[in-house]
Structure formats: C-alpha cells, structure tokens
Amino acid sequence: MxxxxxxxxxxxxxxxxxxxxxxxxxxxxxxxxxxxxxxxxxxxxxxxxxxxxxxxxxxxxxxKSLDDIVLEAFGTMLDAIVDGIEANLAAVPAEGPHGMFDGLAAAIRRTDLVAPITRLRQLVGPEGHEPAPPSRAALYERAINDVGARLAAMMMRRHPGADPLVVDLMCGAIISGGAVTVQHWERITGGVDSAESRRVWVELLDRMIALNRDGYGSAGPASP
Amino acid sequence: MxxxxxxxxxxxxxxxxxxxxxxxxxxxxxxxxxxxxxxxxxxxxxxxxxxxxxxxxxxxxxxKSLDDIVLEAFGTMLDAIVDGIEANLAAVPAEGPHGMFDGLAAAIRRTDLVAPITRLRQLVGPEGHEPAPPSRAALYERAINDVGARLAAMMMRRHPGADPLVVDLMCGAIISGGAVTVQHWERITGGVDSAESRRVWVELLDRMIALNRDGYGSAGPASP
DNA sequence: TGCACTCAGTGCGTCGTTGCACTGAGTGCA
DNA sequence: TGCACTCAGTGCAACGACGCACTGAGTGCA
The missing domain is CATH 1.10.10.60 (Homeodomain-like)
Known part of the structure; x- marks a missing residue:
C-alpha cells in the first residue's frame, strides 16, 4: 500500500x-x-x-516489514547526508562537460561521509559481527541504496535536463563507492580520527572519485 | 447500553x-x-x-444523551454532598427506634447543603430563567434524584439490615426536601449569607426534618 | 402563524485498530 | 541432527471510532 x-x-x-x-x-x-x-x-x-x-x-x-520501519526511521539521518552534500554543491559552481559529475565530486570531498556511514553500519550491524548476517547486510544495502536514490532526486532537481538513467547510475555509484571507501578506510586506520587518517581518507576518496569519473576500463593490473 | x-x-x-x-x-x-x-x-x-x-x-x-453526560459530570459534585453527610454521620452516634432517621437528620443539620444545591441550580438553569424550561428542570430533577440514590446506597451500607424500600423513600424525601428548603430559603433571604439568613436556614431545615420525621398526616391547616 | 434555522439525536456503512491463532524462519542445545 | 523455543509476519473477524445524511424538536422572526 x-x-x-x-x-x-x-x-x-x-x-x-x-x-x-x-x-x-x-x-x-x-x-x-x-x-x-x-x-x-x-x-x-x-x-x-x-x-x-x-x-x-x-x-x-x-x-510491510520491520526493515521498512527501520529504513523510514533512518530517513532523517539519510536526509542529513544528502542535505550536507547539497549545501556543498551550492558552494562550488560546476562548469564544462563534466560539470555535473565534477560538481558532485567536489561537494562530496567537502562533506563528512565517514560519520554518518559509520553510524549507519554500527546501527545495522554492531562490532564483532563481521561478516554481518545476511538480513542485517540487506538492511544496510537498502539504506545505502536509499541514500543514492535521495541523492539522485536532489541532483535531478538541480539538473532538470539531465538523463535520469545517467543520474541514477552516477549517484548510486558515488554513494556505494563512498560506503566501500569508508569500509577500506576503517580497515586501514582502525577508524581513529587523526591527521594521518584524514590524509588516508582523502587519498582513498580521490581514487574512488577518479575511478568513477574515468570508468573502470583500465582498472585491472597492467598487462605483462 | x-x-x-x-x-x-x-x-x-x-x-x-x-x-x-x-x-x-x-x-x-x-x-x-x-x-x-x-x-x-x-x-x-x-x-x-x-x-x-x-x-x-x-x-x-x-x-444516550447530553443530559446523561451532564449528570455523569455532576458525579463528583454529587458524591461530595453524600460524602459530607457520611462524614457527619460518623460523628453522631444514633440510638433508639428512630436512630437511622435521627442520625441522618443530625448529619444533615451539620452539612452544608446550600452551597452545592445552589451551585447545581445555577449550572442547570442560570438566573433569570424562572421557571426553568422543562428540559432544564428535568435535568435538575434527575440530579437531585441521583443524590437521593447515592445517599440511599450509602445508608444501606451503614444499615445492612434496613428495609431497602424504606431507605430509598426516606433518602429521596430528605434530599428532595433539602432542595425545596434551599429554594424557599433563597426566596426569603435572597441567598445572602448572614447571621439572620443562617437562622432562617436552621428554622426551615428543622421544619422540613420534623415534617419528614412525623409525617404529613397533620400537616394541613387546623380544622375550625 | 408559517418559515427558516439550529441543534440533539440516529441509522448505516466505512475505516483503522485490535485480538487471536497460526505459519515458517532462525537459533541454541542436548 | 532433531527438538523446542523465539520472533517476524499474516489472515480473519470483531470492535470502536468516524463520516454522512437524515429526522424532529425547539426557537426566533416577519
């Protein structure tokens, strides 16, 4: 219903x-x-x-289900992520043929993704449960997808002439990439906030953005 | 229902x-x-x-009706009347063949009936509406009957062996008599509280109680 | 005195909540 | 590995609230 x-x-x-x-x-x-x-x-x-x-x-x-309720309850938290990105989008004018992507990337660089994504992962699957049970992992996945959908809706509002398919794919990729990047960052740094760990975050984020910007065609190891 | x-x-x-x-x-x-x-x-x-x-x-x-609700809302007020009488009953031991009636009469003499009955009449039919419209009069009547019923229930609790018919009639008569007495008292004194008006109240109350105690057989004017 | 209005009270059907018994998935333990 | 348990989720029927259109009594006014 x-x-x-x-x-x-x-x-x-x-x-x-x-x-x-x-x-x-x-x-x-x-x-x-x-x-x-x-x-x-x-x-x-x-x-x-x-x-x-x-x-x-x-x-x-x-x-329909308890997970639906949990996702709805996540709503405020997920909106905050997208609102943060949108606020930073307004601060950086995007020009040129890659303007939409570059603008989004710049905004994401300026937005704290670590705190909310870490919070989300903690809520969905507490420490010591790696790998998370399938049901918990599914809930987390839906939450991340939900952020992507909200980000896409926001980007469509800002770029009404854009191709909806492209926007959906782009936003989904960026947000899922962000989540994976947070995961790697936590493995490398232990999740501790420091000058060094922030440097690592920027590096990982740049790599994720670059891969999404240029595509994965040359992403494999170099041929012998 | x-x-x-x-x-x-x-x-x-x-x-x-x-x-x-x-x-x-x-x-x-x-x-x-x-x-x-x-x-x-x-x-x-x-x-x-x-x-x-x-x-x-x-x-x-x-x-069932608005009047039923009003009566229910009167409940606290009506209970207060009966509670007041009951408290004074406990203070006066009643003995002898007329013990139940005399005890009740003594308690009523010590209870303030003027204030609550006046309050009731004001709520049901504001000043300047004499005689009250039939519907308002009916509501007042039901409220007075309700007090009588509550008083009877209380008296039955205190005198378990008493004849229920007698108790119902007695309590109904006393309370209805009280209401009529308040009405006459207001006509004579204008409802103003003073030493004189209190004297009038005691006189009227005594006459009402005496009539109820001894019956109305010789209540008419003396034969020529 | 007839008319228009207000308001109490009502019948009927719809809606949302609730109680209850049930199924099936998942889990822990002997 | 089978059993007992917990818990999510469900179908069904009953209940209480509600919306709506209605009737009739009472009232005021021209």
Whole structure:
C-alpha cells in the first residue's frame, strides 16, 4: 500500500486520516528512539508496538516489514547526508562537460561521509559481527541504496535536463563507492580520527572519485 | 447500553477496553470543563466533542444523551454532598427506634447543603430563567434524584439490615426536601449569607426534618 | 402563524485498530 | 541432527471510532 510521506504542514483532512498519520508517525518515532537507546536495530516488534502505544497488528497495518520501519526511521539521518552534500554543491559552481559529475565530486570531498556511514553500519550491524548476517547486510544495502536514490532526486532537481538513467547510475555509484571507501578506510586506520587518517581518507576518496569519473576500463593490473 | 463506572484502580484488560474507557472519561471531563468555564450546562454536542477530541458520533456511542453526560459530570459534585453527610454521620452516634432517621437528620443539620444545591441550580438553569424550561428542570430533577440514590446506597451500607424500600423513600424525601428548603430559603433571604439568613436556614431545615420525621398526616391547616 | 434555522439525536456503512491463532524462519542445545 | 523455543509476519473477524445524511424538536422572526 502506497504511503506518501505526510508533510507536517498539511494536516489530515479528517479524524481518520489524522489517526492514521499519528500512528504511522508514532511507529517511526518509536523505532528511532529504540535504535538510539540500544545503539542497534535489534529491537522486537513487541517492543516497538509497546513504545509506539499501538498493537503489533497495527504496526503491520502501516508497514510491510520491520526493515521498512527501520529504513523510514533512518530517513532523517539519510536526509542529513544528502542535505550536507547539497549545501556543498551550492558552494562550488560546476562548469564544462563534466560539470555535473565534477560538481558532485567536489561537494562530496567537502562533506563528512565517514560519520554518518559509520553510524549507519554500527546501527545495522554492531562490532564483532563481521561478516554481518545476511538480513542485517540487506538492511544496510537498502539504506545505502536509499541514500543514492535521495541523492539522485536532489541532483535531478538541480539538473532538470539531465538523463535520469545517467543520474541514477552516477549517484548510486558515488554513494556505494563512498560506503566501500569508508569500509577500506576503517580497515586501514582502525577508524581513529587523526591527521594521518584524514590524509588516508582523502587519498582513498580521490581514487574512488577518479575511478568513477574515468570508468573502470583500465582498472585491472597492467598487462605483462 | 450498560456502562459500569470504571474504577481508576482497575486498568482495562486490553487496548480496546482502554481506548473505550479513555474516550468515555475524556467526554465526561470535557463536559465538566465546559460547565466550569461557562457557568452553565448550555454547551453543544459539537463543542463537547471538540473539547474531548472525539467525533460527535462517538459521544453518542458512549452516552444516550447530553443530559446523561451532564449528570455523569455532576458525579463528583454529587458524591461530595453524600460524602459530607457520611462524614457527619460518623460523628453522631444514633440510638433508639428512630436512630437511622435521627442520625441522618443530625448529619444533615451539620452539612452544608446550600452551597452545592445552589451551585447545581445555577449550572442547570442560570438566573433569570424562572421557571426553568422543562428540559432544564428535568435535568435538575434527575440530579437531585441521583443524590437521593447515592445517599440511599450509602445508608444501606451503614444499615445492612434496613428495609431497602424504606431507605430509598426516606433518602429521596430528605434530599428532595433539602432542595425545596434551599429554594424557599433563597426566596426569603435572597441567598445572602448572614447571621439572620443562617437562622432562617436552621428554622426551615428543622421544619422540613420534623415534617419528614412525623409525617404529613397533620400537616394541613387546623380544622375550625 | 408559517418559515427558516439550529441543534440533539440516529441509522448505516466505512475505516483503522485490535485480538487471536497460526505459519515458517532462525537459533541454541542436548 | 532433531527438538523446542523465539520472533517476524499474516489472515480473519470483531470492535470502536468516524463520516454522512437524515429526522424532529425547539426557537426566533416577519
């Protein structure tokens, strides 16, 4: 069932709509609260329903699955990532045939991706669970895909004449690349913030951006 | 539909019951608030529903009529009257064949009936509406009857072996007599509190009690 | 006195919530 | 490896709230 996100400034037309919206909001807010308190997404439907003050059946009347709720609860966090990138896009004018990509790349260089992506990975799969169980990995994957989709929507708004396929692929690649880069950066530096670890981040990010800019055609090892 | 009064100390067994109780309570509380604010019972169902945050249909799902709600809202006030009488009953031991009546009479002499009955009449029918419209008069009548019923219930608890018919008649007579006495007292004194007006009250109350104690057989004018 | 209006109260159908019993996946343990 | 348990998710029916159109009583006015 299609659930449009309700704008806070458009009150529901009647009491039924209001109740429905209120319950949906309460469920998402409860999920956020439980994630914040526990530091992970491993709460049960019963705990969520109790916290939201609805029945567990009602939870599934509003959402298809627990993962859907968690993703919705991630919404604010994911929006913050995209909002940060968008703010930096405005600061850097992009020109020339690669303007869209170069502008995006410049904005990403200026945006803190480490903190939110690290936070996301912690919530979805706590330390010591490498590799994450398939269900947790799938949730993380969906969250990253969601950021890509939101980034694409934002880029389409800024470049209305752009090819939607290209924008979708580009944004998906950039965000997935960002996530992989964070992962490598953590392996190399242990996730510790320092002048050296920031240098490593810039290097890895530049490589990721360059590979995405120029393509992977010559990405393999040199032929003998 | 029978609606048992829910004790605050017995939470509803499930969410449906809880919701039902919550809405019923909200309706009664809203009626109390509106009566207090307006100084009368002349609010509309729409105003009540809005204040209680339910639909006007829901109001009639819980109560048969607006008057039923008003009476329910009077509950605290009416209970206070009976509680006051009961407290004074405990202070005066009643002995002898007329012990029950004499004890009740003594307690009533020590209880302030003027304030609550005056308050009740003001809420039900504001000044300048004498005689009150039939509908308002009916509401007042039901409220007075309700006090009588509560008083009878309390007296039965204190005198388990008493004849229920006698107790019902006695309590109804005493309370109705009290209301009539307040009315006469107001006509004579204008409702003003003073040493003289209190003397008049005691005189009228004594006459009412004596008539009820001894019956109305010789109540008419003396034969020539 | 008839008309227009307000408001209490109602019947009926829809909607969202809820209770309950159930299935199946995943997990831990003997 | 089989069993018992937990938990996500589901189908179904009942319940309470709600929306809506309606009726009738009461009221004020020309």
């Amino acid at each position: 299609h659930q449009p996100r309700l704008s806070p400034r458009s009150p529901a037309p009647d009491r039924r709509e209001a109740l429905k919206s209120r319950h949906r909001r309460a469920i998402v807010d409860a999920a956020s609260a439980l994630m914040t308190e526990r530091g992970d997404t491993g709460f049960t439907v019963d705990q969520l329903a109790e916290r939201a003050d609805v029945s567990r059946r009602t939870v599934f009347n509003h959402f | 029978h609606q048992p009064r829910l004790s605050p100390r017995s939470p509803a067994p499930d969410r449906r019951e809880a919701l039902k109780s919550r809405h019923r309570r909200a309706i009664v509380d809203a009626a109390s608030a509106l009566m207090t604010e307006r100084g009368d019972t002349g609010f509309t169902v729409d105003q009540l529903a809005e204040r209680a945050d339910v639909s006007r249909r829901t109001v009639f799902n819980h109560f």
